[in-house]
Amino acid sequence: MKQTKFIAVLSFVLLALAPTACKTQTQNEGGFPFILPKQKPDRQLSAAMERNYTNYMAPRPEDNELYSQFKYTELKGFDYNDHNGTISRRDPSKVIFENGKYYVWYTKRDTPTPPKGAALCNDTIPSSDWDLADIFYATSKDGFTWEEQGVAVPRPPKPQVGWRSVATTDILKWKGKFYLYYQGFMEASGKRGDDCPVAVSYADSPDGPWTPHPEIVIPNGGEGEWDQYSIHDPHPLVYKGKIYLYYKSDCDGEPNLVRMQGLATADNPLGPFTKHPLNPVINSGHETTLFPFKEGIAALVIKDGNEHFTVQYAKDGVNFEIAAITELMPTAGGPFIPDAFTDTKDGRGITWGISHLTNVTKWSENHAILLRFDCDLSQDVDDPGMKHLFNYYKPEFYYKHGLNKKQRERIQEQTEALKR
DSSP states (O other), X not given: OHHHHHHHHHHHHHHXXXXXXXXXXXXXXSOOOSSOOSSXXXXXXXXXXXXXXXXXXXXXXXXXXXXXXXXXXXXXXXXXXXXXSSEEEEOOOOBEEEXXXXXXXXXXXXXXXXXXXXXXXXXXXXXXXXXXXXXXXXXXSSSSBEEEEEEEEOOOSTTSTTSSEEEEEEEEEETTEEEEEEEEEXXXXXXXXXXXXXXXXXXXXXXXXXXXXXXXXXXXXXXXXXXXXXXXXXXXXXXXXXXXXXXXXXXXXXXSEEEEEEEEEESSTTOOOEEOTTOOSBSOOSSOOEEEEETEEEEEEOSSSTTOSEEEEETTSSSOEEEEEOSSOOTTOEXXXXXXXXXXXXXXXXXXXXXXXXXXXXXXXXXXXXEEEEEEEESSOOOGGGOOSOOOOOHHHHHTTOOOHHHHHHHHHHHHXXXX
């Protein structure tokens, strides 16, 4: 009797499981659909196809709001002394719109000679492109033609922070006041001068006058920590009722420096800032370019590291994931972000900004220029021309990236060895 009941129960269980077993077996009957599903299909997927539906905002780049190509336009209004290397403009801030016009701040070097390196520099000869620099600003009515307004933050007298150079600035608007964060160099670059902290100046108007805060606002990390030597490229946003200031630092150096990005937050623009315990929050990137997007923060990870040439996204502003992969990204991009300081809960994204290019002519005349970039990383724009998948380049572009003498010699030696 007991055995009969057991067999009956077992038969019931097997019948109940049968549809599920059949579904598992038949789920992948037939090949993957020819028309790419917009939603994740109900079938077993390879790791690559699983990523396509879970790691990105859409399975096709054209539909991914955080995918874009970038287009560039020469700016009018800036003089570079015939590009002889004595005038340089680089590392633009975010662009803001105030008083009926656009504003941008940047590092400007105007020296008798181009950079000569740490061994030959002095009080007037720069060691690097950002040495002996001040922070200038310009305004524009249309974003293409700019008028330089003059110095915003000059180098202070020695031995104050930044006496050697003030550079790589970015702007914050907080409760009706304006704050410029920047690197304060106290020694020429190349003589450990890059080991510089973040300083800040504040004003009631984007036109100044700017008052320097007497204290360092974000100090270097402790001995042995990844950011022990430098806090570069401060980039403030207003997020979750606080100031989220992202920055880049250099670490390691065997053989090359590793560049990653960290986060420090504060309730007051003058600090104290608290570094996030999960730092670094981005494992790649040479400069900082971030903006509110939907409920989180998006980042252009432009150069350096395993994840360079990516657009990344963090719903919490901390845990970034790759959202898109692209090319020709803007170097040191300073985007126009209308909601950078509104503490938005639905960031709208960006469509343009200002970036820089270095080594415009040759390294002996090294200097940087500002240029405009445009893109479609916006919820409010649908520009198919920005969403194409790759660029075509002429042969000359590839030949410029040819082998050096040492590499040619190595290849020749390998060929000769095969003949023996």
